[in-house]
Amino acid sequence: MAENFKQILKQLIINNPDVDKELIEKAYKFARKKLKNRKHFLTKKTFVSQALSIIKILLPLGIDNATAAAVLLYYTVIYTKTSLEEIRNNFGNEVAKLLAKLKQFKAYEANVASPSAEEKLILADCKDVRLLLIKLAKGLSYLKCMKGPKERRVLFAKRALEIRVPIIYKLGLHFMKAEYEDCIFKELDPKTYKSIKSSVAKLPIVKKLPVLKKMLEKRLKEVGISAKVYSRKKHIYSIFKKMQRKNIGINEVNDIAGLRVVTDTVEHCYEILGIVHSMWKPVLSEFEDYIASPKANSYQSIHTTLMTEEGMFEVQIRTKDMHLVAEYGVAAHWRYKGIKEHKDYEEILQRLNRTITWNGLLQPKHIAESIKDVDEPIFVFTPKRDVVVLPNGATVLDFAYAIHTDLGNKCKGAYVNSKMVGIDYKLKNAETVEIITDKHQKPRRSWLDIVVTPKAKQKIRSMLAIKKRKITSKKKQIIEIKDQKNIKIAKCCMPLPGDEVIAYKSKKRKLIIHKRNCTNLQKLPKENLVEIDWKGGRGKTFLTEIKIEGDITVLPEVLKIITVNGNKLKATHTRNFEDRYVSIFTVAAKDKNVIENTIAEIRKVPGVVSVERA
Incomplete structure (x- = not known):
C-alpha cells in the first residue's frame, strides 16, 4: 500500500476517529485496480494520486467515511465502465448517491458556456455540503499541480478566479481561500508571484x-x-x-x-x-x-x-x-458534534441539508456544538450576486424587507433560481432571489405570520398601524346585523364571524363586510365605512381559505381534520414547489373559532410545515 495513502489514512483517523479504516482501504484498492496507472490530462498525476490530493485538502475538516470513499472512487466512476450499482453493492448507498451527483455535475459541466452558469451549477447540489466541498477541493487540487500547455493552465486559473473564488468568499469557506488565490496568482502573474x-x-x-x-x-x-x-x-x-x-x-x-x-x-x-x-x-x-x-x-x-x-x-x-x-x-457557526451519538443519522443529515450547513457534517467533533436547537443564518443572493444574510426559516418577504422597506411593502412574490414562488416561500442557502412587486400591493396582518425577522415584523406593524388610523369610520353608531340578506361577504379577505370587521355601504345599500385589516379598504370612500356588530347566523357558514405547506402525504389527514371539525370542503388547489407542496383549501366554516381549532389540529400533522388562513 502506497506510503502517501497510509499517511493520509492515519490523518483521517486522527481528525475523525469514526472513520471506517477497512472501508477506506477497500475503496483505495478498488480504485487502483480499476484505474491502474492512468493519468489525469491536466495534472499528469495518476487518478489515484489526484484523488488523494483532494482528500488531503479536506483533511482538516474531519471528513466522514462516505466523503473519503466517494473521492477515492470518483475517477473510477468517471473514466472507467464501473457502474453506480457496482459502487452501491461494494460501498453502500450513501457513497453511490454522492458519486451519482458528482457524475451528473461532470456531464453538465461540459455544456456550460458562461461563468455565471457554471457558478450556479456548482451551487446546484449544495443541499449536501459534501458535494460542494468536493467540487471546490477538486478545483484546488488541479490548481496546485497543473501541467501541460500554458494556455490551458491560464484558462483554468481564470475560470477559477471568476467562479470558484467568489463562491468561497460568499459562502465563508475561507479555509480554501488563501491557497486558491495564491495558486491562481502564481499562474496568471508568475513573475510577480515569484518576486514577492x-x-x-x-x-x-x-x-x-x-x-x-x-x-x-x-x-x-x-x-x-x-x-x-x-x-x-x-x-x-x-x-x-x-x-x-x-x-x-x-x-x-x-x-x-x-x-x-x-x-x-x-x-x-x-x-x-x-x-x-x-x-x-x-x-x-x-x-x-x-x-x-x-x-x-x-x-x-x-x-x-x-x-x-x-x-x-x-x-x-x-x-x-x-x-x-x-x-x-461565517460557515463555522454551523457546528455540530456527536453525530454518532444520534440514532437516526439520516434525520440529522436532512436537518443539515435544510439549513445547508456548509461544513457542519465535516467538522471534527471536538470543535463542535450540539445539533439540537441550533437556528443559524442562511446566505442568499440578489440578482447582482450580493449576499444577504437571513435567519434560518426566513421567507421571500423577509428578503424583500431586508433589501428595502418599499420593496417589502410592494412584494407580491419572487423568482427564486428563476422559478416563481409566493411571498411565504422559505429560502434556502445559495438561492438567488429576485423580488416581484405590485404597486397596488399593501402589507396585511397575515404577513406577520409569514416573516421571521424583527425588521420585517416592525415594518409591517408600522404600516398596519398607519392603515388602522386611516380606517376610522365617520359614523359613530354601530349597526347590528340581523338580516343576513342585506350583507355580502368580501371575497378579497373572506371574513368570518369573530374576526375584527368593518362594513362598506355600497351604492345598492348593501353592507359588504371586510376584515378590518383588509388592504382593499384603502381604495374605498371613508364616509361609506360603518361599524357593525356581526355574529353570523344560526346554521349559516361562510367561505374562507386555509393555506398549507408540506409534503403531498399530508393531504388525506388534513382533509379528514377539515371535515371532522364541521367544515365543508368547497375546493382545493395544490401547487408543487420543488421539494414541497402548497395547498389552498376553500372551506365553509361557522366562525373564526372553528377555523382556528381546525388549523391548530392541522399543525400537529407530521409533514405539515406551515398552515394559516390565506
Whole structure:
C-alpha cells in the first residue's frame, strides 16, 4: 500500500476517529485496480494520486467515511465502465448517491458556456455540503499541480478566479481561500508571484519567527495559561493586494510575519495581550480589538503589531471558537458534534441539508456544538450576486424587507433560481432571489405570520398601524346585523364571524363586510365605512381559505381534520414547489373559532410545515 495513502489514512483517523479504516482501504484498492496507472490530462498525476490530493485538502475538516470513499472512487466512476450499482453493492448507498451527483455535475459541466452558469451549477447540489466541498477541493487540487500547455493552465486559473473564488468568499469557506488565490496568482502573474515570495523568504523578521514562537510558548507556560501558538506568514496574493491598495513596498507591510495564539477564554485573550506587550514594544496605531467590536462577518480576534530589531510582526489572539470563525468564515457557526451519538443519522443529515450547513457534517467533533436547537443564518443572493444574510426559516418577504422597506411593502412574490414562488416561500442557502412587486400591493396582518425577522415584523406593524388610523369610520353608531340578506361577504379577505370587521355601504345599500385589516379598504370612500356588530347566523357558514405547506402525504389527514371539525370542503388547489407542496383549501366554516381549532389540529400533522388562513 502506497506510503502517501497510509499517511493520509492515519490523518483521517486522527481528525475523525469514526472513520471506517477497512472501508477506506477497500475503496483505495478498488480504485487502483480499476484505474491502474492512468493519468489525469491536466495534472499528469495518476487518478489515484489526484484523488488523494483532494482528500488531503479536506483533511482538516474531519471528513466522514462516505466523503473519503466517494473521492477515492470518483475517477473510477468517471473514466472507467464501473457502474453506480457496482459502487452501491461494494460501498453502500450513501457513497453511490454522492458519486451519482458528482457524475451528473461532470456531464453538465461540459455544456456550460458562461461563468455565471457554471457558478450556479456548482451551487446546484449544495443541499449536501459534501458535494460542494468536493467540487471546490477538486478545483484546488488541479490548481496546485497543473501541467501541460500554458494556455490551458491560464484558462483554468481564470475560470477559477471568476467562479470558484467568489463562491468561497460568499459562502465563508475561507479555509480554501488563501491557497486558491495564491495558486491562481502564481499562474496568471508568475513573475510577480515569484518576486514577492523570494522577498518574503529573505525578510529578517520571517527568519526570526520560529524563535519568537518559542519565546512566547515558554512565557505562557511559565504563567500557566493554556494556549497553542502558531507561526504564520501572510499569503502571497494578500501581500500583493495590500501593496497595491496602500501603494507601499514589501518592507512596509507590517503583518507579513506573525504569531497566532488560540486559547480557552476571552479573559485569557486579554491576559496574553498584556504578556506580549510586556515582551515586545507594541505599535499602538496598529492595534485592533475585534473581540470587543467584531467585524460584520462575525470575525473576532485581537490584532496587535509588535516591534523587534528584525522588524515588525503581528500577533493575533483569539479563543478556539473565534479561531473556527476566522478559519472557516461565517460557515463555522454551523457546528455540530456527536453525530454518532444520534440514532437516526439520516434525520440529522436532512436537518443539515435544510439549513445547508456548509461544513457542519465535516467538522471534527471536538470543535463542535450540539445539533439540537441550533437556528443559524442562511446566505442568499440578489440578482447582482450580493449576499444577504437571513435567519434560518426566513421567507421571500423577509428578503424583500431586508433589501428595502418599499420593496417589502410592494412584494407580491419572487423568482427564486428563476422559478416563481409566493411571498411565504422559505429560502434556502445559495438561492438567488429576485423580488416581484405590485404597486397596488399593501402589507396585511397575515404577513406577520409569514416573516421571521424583527425588521420585517416592525415594518409591517408600522404600516398596519398607519392603515388602522386611516380606517376610522365617520359614523359613530354601530349597526347590528340581523338580516343576513342585506350583507355580502368580501371575497378579497373572506371574513368570518369573530374576526375584527368593518362594513362598506355600497351604492345598492348593501353592507359588504371586510376584515378590518383588509388592504382593499384603502381604495374605498371613508364616509361609506360603518361599524357593525356581526355574529353570523344560526346554521349559516361562510367561505374562507386555509393555506398549507408540506409534503403531498399530508393531504388525506388534513382533509379528514377539515371535515371532522364541521367544515365543508368547497375546493382545493395544490401547487408543487420543488421539494414541497402548497395547498389552498376553500372551506365553509361557522366562525373564526372553528377555523382556528381546525388549523391548530392541522399543525400537529407530521409533514405539515406551515398552515394559516390565506
